[in-house]
Amino acid sequence: MTERAPSACPGKPWEDKFVRYEIRVEGHLSETLAKAFPELGHVVMAGQTVLFGPVVDEAHLFGLLARCQSLGLRVVEMRPVPE
Numbered sequence: 001m002t003e004r005a006p007s008a009c010p011g012k013p014w015e016d017k018f019v020r021y022e023i024r025v026e027g028h029l030s031e032t033l034a035k036a037f038p039e040l041g042h043v044v045m046a047g048q049t050v051l052f053g054p055v056v057d058e059a060h061l062f063g064l065l066a067r068c069q070s071l072g073l074r075v076v077e078m079r080p081v082p083e
Helices: 058-070
Strands: 019-026 041-045 048-055 075-080
Touching (some): 048 058
Antiparallel strands (some): 019 048
C-alpha cells in the first residue's frame, strides 16, 4: 500500500492511504472503453465488467463515477475492497 499525506477530510476512509475499489458495470467493456480508465485494471465476468484499483481520494472516486456516466455505463455496484 502506498502512503500519502493526510487529507483535509478527517474520518474519511482515504484519510491516510489509498483505498482499493471495485466498480462493477453492466455488460462487457471493449478494450477501447477500458482505456478510458487507465489507472484501473479490469476483468469481464458473468455479463459484467469489474474495474479495480487504488482510489486516492473522494474527488478521484466521484471523477470515476462521472466518467462512467459520461460513457453511458450503468454502475451496478461500487465498493471498497478490504485489505
